[in-house]
Amino acid sequence: MTESADHDDLRGTPVGRRVVLGMLGLGAIGLTVGSRVSGALQTVAAKDPTGITALVPGAGGFRYYSVTGAVDDVKPADYRLTVTPKPGAASLTLSHADLSVMPQVVMTKDVQCVTGWRVPSVEWRGVTLRSLLERTGADLTRAAIRFTSFDGTYTESLTMEQALRPDVLVATHLEGEPISNEHGGPVRLYVAPMYFYKSLKWLGGVEVTDEVQPGYWELRGYDVDAWVGQSNGRSDAPIA
Ligand SMILES: Nc1nc2c(c(=O)[nH]1)N[C@H]1C(S)=C(S)[C@@H](COP(=O)(O)O)O[C@H]1N2
Numbered sequence: 551m552t553e554s555a556d557h558d559d560l561r562g563t564p565v566g567r568r569v570v571l572g573m574l575g576l577g578a579i580g581l582t583v584g585s586r587v588s589g590a591l592q593t594v595a596a597k598d599p600t601g602i603t604a605l606v607p608g609a610g611g612f613r614y615y616s617v618t619g620a621v622d623d624v625k626p627a628d629y630r631l632t633v634t635p636k637p638g639a640a641s642l643t644l645s646h647a648d649l650s651v652m653p654q655v656v657m658t659k660d661v662q663c664v665t666g667w668r669v670p671s672v673e674w675r676g677v678t679l680r681s682l683l684e685r686t687g688a689d690l691t692r693a694a695i696r697f698t699s700f701d702g703t704y705t706e707s708l709t710m711e712q713a714l715r716p717d718v719l720v721a722t723h724l725e726g727e728p729i730s731n732e733h734g735g736p737v738r739l740y741v742a743p744m745y746f747y748k749s750l751k752w753l754g755g756v757e758v759t760d761e762v763q764p765g766y767w768e769l770r771g772y773d774v775d776a777w778v779g780q781s782n783g784r785s786d787a788p789i790a
């Protein structure tokens with residue numbers, strides 16, 4: 551099914567398939583927020599029947615998404631990440647400088663949004679979630695991780711097995727530059743093998759949990775295990 555077909559199908563359909571409703575929500579929110587970016591973008595978005603053409607200025611092919619509208623532009627010096635190493639344990643706080651002295655990893659991989667757009671060969675830099683968990687003494691025998699955003703609304707999750715993969719990054723740099731506010735800076739998640747909704751922007755909290763707690767879009771019908779090409783009824787090529 552195509553995105554425009556989803557939207558057409560939904561006209562006059564009061565309730566129904568959760569995934570399709572979720573997709574409508576995703577597209578509509580991209581349009582709403584994107585239209586605030588600039589008048590020119592609003593014009594482009596308004597002409598697009600799928601409503602998801604709000605391009606991030608100067609970021610070839612990316613669309614801007616935020617379920618909360620504009621988010622505070624937090625400077626690296628003011629950034630804090632709260633880590634809860636096991637359920638019920640006291641949390642600890644990391645600064646941007648703490649992240650920058652952990653082993654840095656660079657990976658060039660695709661970005662694939664579940665609504666269909668793909669940006670090939672994007673360079674990400676940061677620390678693996680694994681090394682962050684190890685260095686904060688997290689209990690790696692627990693089931694899952696829950697992520698919160700300092701936008702106050704968006705959440706995500708990974709199983710512990712997924713979280714420990716080498717291609718899951720707590721990212722600080724995108725294409726060689728500090729991640730901009732639009733892209734979820736100063737620190738966001740990049741979950742390479744999964745649809746981009748797993749890559750939570752404006753990362754504020756990393757919490758070890760005893761069960762997977764489905765994230766924002768997953769509560770609205772998207773798959774929790776969001777492998778590219780093997781979930782959400784899509785057949786995109788996997789990200790190598
Ligand atoms: N905090 C937060 N993270 C988020 C989202 C969001 O709305 N809020 N949208 C997700 C979705 S659906 C996508 S496609 C990507 C978009 O990232 P971009 O705006 O850098 O292109 O962010 C993901 N992470």
Ligand SMILES: [Mo]
Nearest residue numbers: 663664746747
């Ligand atoms: Mo997305």
